[in-house]
Amino acid sequence: MTNPIAEARADGRTLLTEVESKQLLHDAGIPVTQARFAAGADEAVAAAEEIGFPVVLKIVSGDIAHKSDVGGVALDLADADAVRSAHAAMLEAVKATAPDGTVDGVSVQQMAQPGTEIIVGVTTDPQFGPVMMFGLGGIFVEVMKDVAFRIIPLEQRDAKQIVREIRGYPVLEGVRGQAGADLDAIERLLIQVSDFAWEHREVAELDLNPVIVRPDGALAVDARVVLAAEA
Ligand code: ADP
Ligand code: MG
Numbered sequence: 001m002t003n004p005i006a007e008a009r010a011d012g013r014t015l016l017t018e019v020e021s022k023q024l025l026h027d028a029g030i031p032v033t034q035a036r037f038a039a040g041a042d043e044a045v046a047a048a049e050e051i052g053f054p055v056v057l058k059i060v061s062g063d064i065a066h067k068s069d070v071g072g073v074a075l076d077l078a079d080a081d082a083v084r085s086a087h088a089a090m091l092e093a094v095k096a097t098a099p100d101g102t103v104d105g106v107s108v109q110q111m112a113q114p115g116t117e118i119i120v121g122v123t124t125d126p127q128f129g130p131v132m133m134f135g136l137g138g139i140f141v142e143v144m145k146d147v148a149f150r151i152i153p154l155e156q157r158d159a160k161q162i163v164r165e166i167r168g169y170p171v172l173e174g175v176r177g178q179a180g181a182d183l184d185a186i187e188r189l190l191i192q193v194s195d196f197a198w199e200h201r202e203v204a205e206l207d208l209n210p211v212i213v214r215p216d217g218a219l220a221v222d223a224r225v226v227l228a229a230e231a
Contacts, residue, residue, distance in 0.1 A: 021223040043105035117210035
């Protein structure tokens with residue numbers, strides 16, 4: 001496969017699809033569930049059989065930023081029949097909720113095991129350049145705005161601090177007898193993302209939302225890369 005950044009540039013796009021974003025991050029050694037593009041139901045089933053069940057199906061569209069808002073995410077599909085029916089239902093739902101969006105196809109990826117969801121983001125500040133954002137996923141970020149920021153590049157010490165700065169840190173440490181999240185894996189991921197952003201200055205925005213963290217590792221299950229407009 002060619003370079004996703006070059007491909008997007010050639011198409012005049014700044015928004016990379018989840019498939020492209022994850023390919024780029026995977027090539028940089030960042031742990032992601034790689035997503036395989038499938039144009040139709042038969043291709044989706046073939047991809048699922050290669051990946052191994054259970055799988056996740058998602059809509060691929062250059063115009064849809066929040067896939068689950070339009071019925072474009074189907075989790076935990078156990079077999080070929082489940083993939084086929086989810087594919088049909090997804091196209092219906094997306095057509096109904098986002099009638100103006102063009103759909104390229106779907107993507108198929110491995111279903112990750114449950115864990116604590118965190119978000120890792122990069123934005124570009126006109127003054128400071130690339131900035132890292134870290135927080136817990138879901139209501140923690142949406143309702144409580146419980147996030148911490150650091151200017152990129154991060155050093156080991158910054159990664160340690162940013163993780164401990166959010167109010168929700170005890171959730172990562174483990175509460176009420178629940179196993180804690182793999183803090184080393186989170187810190188490693190933050191450094192990898194920082195290095196990636198530092199080396200790819202044409203990346204204006206990056207979102208890993210969410211990364212699923214377990215006691216033994218961290219895995220990004222959604223990714224979005226936005227390129228800076230070409231000068
Ligand atoms: P959206 O574009 O709506 O953000 P996501 O790709 O983040 O779509 O999927 C929505 C939710 O589904 C995620 O927040 C996560 O909880 C769950 N999810 C997505 N992909 C996977 C996966 N590969 N394994 C397990 N859960 C997933
Ligand atoms: Mg997401």
